[in-house]
Each structure stands twice: as structure tokens, then as C-alpha cells.
Amino acid sequence: MSSLVKKWRELADVKAELAARDWFFATSGNLSIKVTDDPLTFLVTASGKDKRKQTDEDFLLVDALGNPAEETHLKPSAETLLHVEIYKKTNAGCSLHVHTIDNNVISELYGDNREVVFTGQEIIKAFGLWEEDAVIRIPIINNYAHIPTLAKEFAQHVNDDAGAVLIRNHGITVWGRNAFEAKKFLEACEFLFSYHIKLLLLKGAKAFA
Numbered sequence: 001m002s003s004l005v006k007k008w009r010e011l012a013d014v015k016a017e018l019a020a021r022d023w024f025f026a027t028s029g030n031l032s033i034k035v036t037d038d039p040l041t042f043l044v045t046a047s048g049k050d051k052r053k054q055t056d057e058d059f060l061l062v063d064a065l066g067n068p069a070e071e072t073h074l075k076p077s078a079e080t081l082l083h084v085e086i087y088k089k090t091n092a093g094c095s096l097h098v099h100t101i102d103n104n105v106i107s108e109l110y111g112d113n114r115e116v117v118f119t120g121q122e123i124i125k126a127f128g129l130w131e132e133d134a135v136i137r138i139p140i141i142n143n144y145a146h147i148p149t150l151a152k153e154f155a156q157h158v159n160d161d162a163g164a165v166l167i168r169n170h171g172i173t174v175w176g177r178n179a180f181e182a183k184k185f186l187e188a189c190e191f192l193f194s195y196h197i198k199l200l201l202l203k204g205a206k207a208f209a
């Protein structure tokens, strides 16, 4: 099996799993996986599609600028430049972007602080932080409609081979050395967001009881 086909299948599997979680509302979300390092090429989701559906036209190969690397009628994700920044600046192998209600709520709640901070949760170990008092900080950036501006702002927070950035009232982009790690980070982030929102709601309800 060629490495392109292998990578396609790997990304298709992740896409199916995220779809099963219902994390692709209204055609939102985009995913990518690196195929070659030199020159940089990666598979990215085609723009505007319902990512819950599986088709032969789900992904296309793009180059280091995010342009199609082969003749195709497909358009790369409108947010491909964010994926480009990750592969340009790190050794990441996979990047996942989803819009969930929980990640949007958290991004708005803590947007003015420019980050959301979690501690005291067992699931933080999923980020490779094993200390009892480990802290995970997720930066929150503004949601610029102009994608090159968004990508530039996003790139300020792309320094490690694995990481996560929230885009205010838009979604989250998570990356990792491979698809397994990127998905693990994404699931851990969404766990923390959901837990935090539920806790705040219950504390609020308790205060009024």
C-alpha cells in the first residue's frame, strides 16, 4: 500500500470517529495529515463538504503553501493555512479542527483572558503531563474572517509538536505527532470543556437552591 493511501485511510478513520461524536455541525471542521516532509505535502479535507459523509473526494493533497499538489477540481479547506503553519513550524503529523458547542462556550467565557487554564483533572495526563498539580493552558485567539490574519495570529501559539488553540466563537485546532496523539489531545480538550461547563451550571444552580 502506498504511503498516500495509508495516510488517506488513517485520516478517513479519524474523520469517521469524530463524525460519530457529531463534531462536524453544518459542514464545519477540517482535518489534515502529513504525507511527505521534503517537499512538504499533506492531505486536507475538501472545503464545504459534509464531513460526516465518507466519499472518494473527502481529501486532496496540498503543498507547503496549501495549494493543490495535483490536478483536481476540489478546493482545499478554507482554513488550510492554519494547517500549513503547524507543519511549517513543528514536526506534527496530524491536525484536527472542530467546532463544538462546548469549545465555543469555553472560548467565549474565557476569551477576554486569552487562555483557559485547567488543573486537578486526571485526564490532563493525556497531554503527557503526569504531575499531580499539572496545569494545561489553552490559548484563545480572536476569530478573524481574513484567514491569512487568523493564520498569523494562530502561528504565535504553534511552538510544539503537539498543542491546541481555541478560536473565539469558532472552534478548536489541535495537532500532534500523529493522528493518534492529535485525537487524544482533542478528546481530552473536549472532556475538560464539557466537564467545566457542567460544573459551572451545577454550581450556579446550587447557589440559587
Ligand SMILES: CSCCC(=O)C(=O)COP(=O)(O)O
Binding pocket: 026, 027, 028, 029, 030, 045, 046, 047, 048, 049, 076, 077, 078, 079, 097
Ligand atoms: C460552516 S463552517 C465555516 C467554515 C469553517 O470554519 C470550517 O471549519 C469549515 O470550512 P472548510 O472550508 O474546511 O469546509
Ligand SMILES: [Zn+2]
Binding pocket: 028, 029, 030, 079, 097, 099, 170, 171
Ligand atoms: Zn472552522
